[in-house]
Amino acid sequence: MELVSRQDPCLREVVWFAVCCRALTLLLQVLTRFLGSSSPILYWFSAHLLQEHEPLLWSEGTDNQTTAPRSEKSLLGKSPGSCGKGTSGNPVVRLLLNCRLITPLSKCILGFFVSYWLLGLILHCNFLPWT
Template identity: 50%
Template sequence: MWPLDPSQKEVLTFAIRCRILTLTLQVLTRLLGSSTPIVYWFPAYLLQSQEPLLRSVDTVPEKFAENSPPGQKTPRNCILKLLYNWKACSPVTRCILGYFLTYWLLGLLLHCNFLPWT
């Protein structure tokens, strides 16, 4: 079962260690991402403190109706409101939304192709 050549044993040992490390990292990132709310609290805090569009949602709801696509109702979800008003968002909001959208899209594409994605 085990190869007799020492270099093949080293390659096999290296491959096994890489696989264990990969599995450990995937499990740890999934565990931290699903059970640690700090990862989501910080971007939420930044969005609430840095984004003027979110502060004006309750006071001026008509502001979102002006910039939404024609013939479409104004969404009640704050994230959709920010996406509809992408150009009016602050740079911090664009970075946060861009990160989460990219992470979601890459995870969707890689998972569907049976590639490792955490």
């Protein structure tokens, strides 16, 4: 009877630690959802860095770089999602396929987004908390 009526200080510390950990993970999940989903600034800044520092994307055309114009015949010959010979229509796929040629900054940016995607896929499928 003495053990049940007496409060264990270790039990209080364990419960306090568990509550703090849960509050912290909840806060981090909510923050990443708000910042990642509702604020495009992260994506704008990464796209700006990729467009400024990656020569493989300069063929897409910006005001700062000189580009060779695409012929209309090459655009009409392939559908946007086709996997024919030549470069892909999607710039991210083109960067991932040419990962040995891209700059270290581009490798870091693409590595962050790909690892975030893979980690989220693995953790979410195993019913672990992930945003």
